[in-house]
Amino acid sequence: MRVQKAAICIFLASALLLSVPLASELTVSHYRRWYASRLLSALRQIRPGTTTEEQARAALKPFSAYEDGSDTRRAGTVSSQLGYQFYNSPEWVTSLAYHLRFIPIRLTLPWTLFEAHLDFTDGLVAGIHIIEMQEDQPGFPHPNSASVTVVSNRNGQIARSLYDGTPSENFNGYWEYSRSTGQADQSGNPTSFSCCHARFIRLDERATPAERSQALDFQLHCLTSILRCKDDRQILP
Known part of the structure; x- marks a missing residue:
């Protein structure tokens, strides 16, 4: 009887300890x-090419606890940058999940990150870059993601060189591109498992109000979801 009670106590204590990381993550x-x-x-509310650096910094002051600043050089021009990162997990839980990765059941939320940064040049906001990503499979390097870059057509070469992988020609104010990670043969037939949908959007002041609204409509529910978001459309419809 004592052995049975001890086993029950050990089981309950273990269950309680294993639930602590998830409870911490949810909070x-x-x-x-x-x-x-x-x-x-x-x-x-911030418009590249129109909003001044002073106005943007004032609007973002409430988020200074998450702020990370730096100076960069692009196209021969020195610009300053503000960055913000929001992980859905405290560091100690991420470390614990790594060390307990051999356990067959998942004890934590899927790794998710929401990140934004702004570039300032000549006293104006030159560009805004926003991305949300979530792991598709534990340990697999390619997450599901959606990223949006907002620039100003008035900034010319500076705007075109702000971020890699964005179009520099035939760009009329809105551009969108999606891709999936996976291997295929010459006929396009999958040769291995495919996963991880990534979407890239770039726009400037020539984009329509509807395009701008949709591009910045991040749902953010992947940050708190116990179930994985299966593709980029769950991140950004």
């Missing part, structure tokens, strides 16, 4: 999702 992820939604609302 942290909901708080950071709320903070990220406030940041996203502020970013929607």
Whole structure:
């Protein structure tokens, strides 16, 4: 009888300990999702090429706890940058999940990140880059993601050189591209498992209000979801 009681106590204690990381993540992820939604609302009001650096920094002051600044050089021009990152998990839980990766059941939320950064040049906002990504499979290097780059057509070469992988010709204000990770033969037939949908959007002031609204409509629910978001459309419809 004593052995049975001891076994029950050990089981309950183990279950309690294993639930602590998930409980911590749920608390942290909901708080950071709320903070990220406030940041996203502020970013929607900032217009590259029009909003000054002073105005943008004032609007983003409430998020200084998550702020990371740096100076960069692009196209021969020195610009300053503000960055913000919101992970859905505290560092200690991420470390614990790595060390307990041999356990067959998942004890934590899927790794998810919401990130935004702004570039400033000549006292104006030169560009805004926003990305949300979530792991598709534990340990697999390619996440599901959606990224949006907002620039100003008035910035010319500076705007075109802000971010790699964006179009420099035949760009009329809105550009979107999607891709999936996987291997295929010459006929396009899959030769291995495919996963991880990534979408890239770039726009400037020539984009329509509807295009701009849709491009910045990050749902952010992947930050708090226990189930994985299966593709980029769940991140950004």
